[in-house]
Amino acid sequence: MKTQGDFRDPEKVRHLLDAIAQKTSKNWSIMEICGGQTHVFLKYGLDKLLPSQIDLLHGPGCPVCVTAAEFIDMAIQIARQPDTLVVSFGDMLRVPGSCLDLLSARAEGAAVQMVYSPLDALEIAQKEPKRQVVFFAVGFETTAPAIALTIVNAQRNQISNFSVLCAHVRVPPAMTALLSNPAHRIDGFLAAGHVCTVMGSNEYYEIAKKFSVPIVITGFEPLDILYGVYRCIVRLEDKQPGVENAYARVTREQGNATAQQILQQVFQVVDRNWRGLGLIPLGGFQIREEYGQFDALRRFSHLSPVSVAADDLCMGGKVLQGLMKPDQCPYFATRCSPEHPLGAPMVSSEGACAAYYRYRRNE
Amino acid sequence: MSAESEVMDLSCPLPADHYTRIVTGHGGGGRLMRDLIDQIIRPELRNPILDQQHDSAAIELSSKKLAFTTDSYVIWPLFFPGGDIGSLAVYGTVNDLSMAGASAKYLSLSFILQEGLEMQTLQRILHSIRRAAEQADVCIVTGDTKVIEGGANPGLYINTSGIGEITIDPPLSPFAISTGDAVLLNGDIGRHGTCIMALRENLQFSPEIESDCAPLHRQTEALLRSGCRIHCMRDLTRGGLTSAMVELAQCAQVGIDLQEEAIEVIPPVQSACDLFGLDPLSVANEGRFVAFVHPQDTARALSILEQESPGPVRKIGTVGEKKSHGQVRLLNSYGGQRILDLLSGEQLPRIC
Missing domain, CATH: 3.30.1330.10 (PurM-like, N-terminal domain)
Structure with missing residues (x-):
């Protein structure tokens, strides 16, 4: 078995960097979709080792960054109800809604707990039948199947005190939206390998064709990432837009059929408001009517969270669209820091601003 | 009565x-x-x-x-x-x-x-x-x-x-850290934090991750007895290697360069960190410390630590010039580098 270390091999990394440098003859802007990829670039300093003609644009693939503030406000409102517990992934708990984040709400007495898996949430609901347990589900197609499976399990085992606040979003419609913005600077994409592991690459052919861009499915270790960059540069230099899988060690053309089937069974595709990007047509998943009893938006439909219109200084929207680098923001590391964030990309461990703050500040 | x-x-x-x-x-x-x-x-x-x-x-x-x-x-x-x-x-x-x-x-x-x-x-x-x-x-x-x-x-x-x-004079202090000092580390890092996390989440790694929890007095006393010029020592508990180094660099107002490849992380700890989305450099230890040693005493201090320490002892970095804002850089074998910074709160696992 290969370990992660094999995909961090310094000699192979240098070999790929040489190959990229040899192939690059012009200025190219490449967007990595996933915040995990942004962090790998910065953590290993790979962005600075690429030829200066390659400009990396950091994409919107940070699940908690794009979760609309109104969902967080709703989660907080639910967590304040008696005999109710809101559970979510750790990273979600720190992101501010329109005025508060879940961890601060917990400090004020709301019931909030961190879990690693939605199935853990279901277990809590089974152990505490007198309590309403609500899983706050955020993220892309990567984590959505696990949520769908949890909902199916809840129905099968008739766990009536469990529900899901579903804020899930879909990546391809967001890529279409980015490319439809006349101000965009994207020459090619590194598509998020884990999303494609679930969904396959079918959804990307139309985008690549319509906008004439290369979309290279890319993994997350240094070698995976640099190989993705290399293939993207080759396609740009050779004028070969289209879809390519540079993460074949994990991702298959058709994706994971079982996961897709359960997504289809439990969710329907809806328009969704993305934080920083606005309304993305067909950009989200909503729980289907058949599973409506597990939809927290229905169960708590009597609650109407008051979203405070924040004086929105955060330029996260521009950052998430690749129109601005985090350190170009006037508030970066001055008024905005992980301790006092103006917006989600500074808080999340996958946020581009957090990556620049952590690895690049004071350079 | x-x-x-x-x-x-x-x-x-x-x-x-x-x-x-x-x-x-x-x-x-x-x-x-x-x-x-x-x-x-x-x-x-x-x-x-x-x-x-x-x-x-x-x-x-x-x-x-x-x-x-x-x-x-x-x-x-x-x-x-x-x-x-x-x-x-x-x-x-x-x-x-x-x-x-x-x-x-x-x-x-x-x-x-x-x-x-x-x-x-x-x-x-x-x-x-x-x-x-x-x-x-x-x-x-x-x-x-x-x-x-x-x-x-x-x-x-x-x-x-x-x-x-x-009993030593002058006493150890972050302010004694000087340009040119070697930074020595007494073993691989990240065991305690990942051991506890794996246990809480009921995950098993093979081989099992054991906490490095141990007394360090034999190692530190041997170092001090030897007459090596030790300027400062710090154990790598909460916040791990990162917090210790950043705090010391800021206190001593120096730059510190660390070599990533010299810092050992055993495979199950690395796997656990990859799985949880954690940085092993920021994970807690309970039996690891760094010593800042005068450059001329480095070899002797290394050999003394090797006799007393169960883990692999390494020189992991060097203290650079004085700076008004202390800073720690991590240099990797690709030729890349990054700044090490304190975590905001605790490390939270990421979503995907």
Whole structure:
């Protein structure tokens, strides 16, 4: 078995960097979709080792960054109800809604707990039948199947005190939206390998064709990432837009059929408001009517969270669209820091601003 | 018979060891508490100073310069591969003394027990505390016991304070860190934090990850005895290597360059970190420390540490020029680099 270390091999990394440098003859802007990829670039300093003609644009693939503030406000409102517990992934708990984040709400007495898996949430609901347990589900197609499976399990085992606040979003419609913005600077994409592991690459052919861009499915270790960059540069230099899988060690053309089937069974595709990007047509998943009893938006439909219109200084929207680098923001590391964030990309461990703050500040 | 002793006589006459669990009465100041101390705690920790049975321990010290430190231990689960809350509470405080270049002499030991805690669990932990104190050459001379309400999984908290004697001059200090100093690390990092996380999440790694929880005094005392010019030492507990280095760089107002490839992380720890989305450099250790050594004494200090340390000892970096804002850079073998920074709060696992 290969370990992660094999995909961090310094000699192979240098070999790929040489190959990229040899192939690059012009200025190219490449967007990595996933915040995990942004962090790998910065953590290993790979962005600075690429030829200066390659400009990396950091994409919107940070699940908690794009979760609309109104969902967080709703989660907080639910967590304040008696005999109710809101559970979510750790990273979600720190992101501010329109005025508060879940961890601060917990400090004020709301019931909030961190879990690693939605199935853990279901277990809590089974152990505490007198309590309403609500899983706050955020993220892309990567984590959505696990949520769908949890909902199916809840129905099968008739766990009536469990529900899901579903804020899930879909990546391809967001890529279409980015490319439809006349101000965009994207020459090619590194598509998020884990999303494609679930969904396959079918959804990307139309985008690549319509906008004439290369979309290279890319993994997350240094070698995976640099190989993705290399293939993207080759396609740009050779004028070969289209879809390519540079993460074949994990991702298959058709994706994971079982996961897709359960997504289809439990969710329907809806328009969704993305934080920083606005309304993305067909950009989200909503729980289907058949599973409506597990939809927290229905169960708590009597609650109407008051979203405070924040004086929105955060330029996260521009950052998430690749129109601005985090350190170009006037508030970066001055008024905005992980301790006092103006917006989600500074808080999340996958946020581009957090990556620049952590690895690049004071350079 | 006074009114007060009549009231006292109303407490349950059963001795503490008839109870299989801690009850609130064990912290009430009455007979139950005395039974707990006399029958469960004192026999395990017996020594001449504890046997004085005063409100305070009367102790003797030969050095004029003392180190004094305190720490509280709230770890869950109470037992983990490589240690438990008891050994941790002894080693943690003793190691803080060792980092100041002091020889630990005396410890205090305070328990906050939760109602419902099994007596057997307490006895196991007391036994572990005694063994750890023996290992660390330290004497427990005073203590306290309180009982608080319990929850579904009753546990306990421990506070220990420690006094040690400082015999070296000049004393170790972050301000003594100088340009050119070598940074030495006494083993691979990230074991304690990942061990606890894996246990909490019921994940098994092969081979099993064991906490590195251990006393460091033999290593630090050997270094200091050798006459090597040691400028500062720091153990890599909460916040791991990153927090220790950043705090020291800022305090000493220097730049520090670390070589990533010199910092060892064993494969199961690396796998656990990859799985949880954590940076091993920021994960807690309980038996690792860095020493800042005069460049001319590096080789000798390395060989001394190698004799005393169970893990691979490495020079992991060098102290650079003075800077108004101290900064730590991590250089990797690709030729890339990044800034090491303190975490905002705790490390939270990422989503995908």
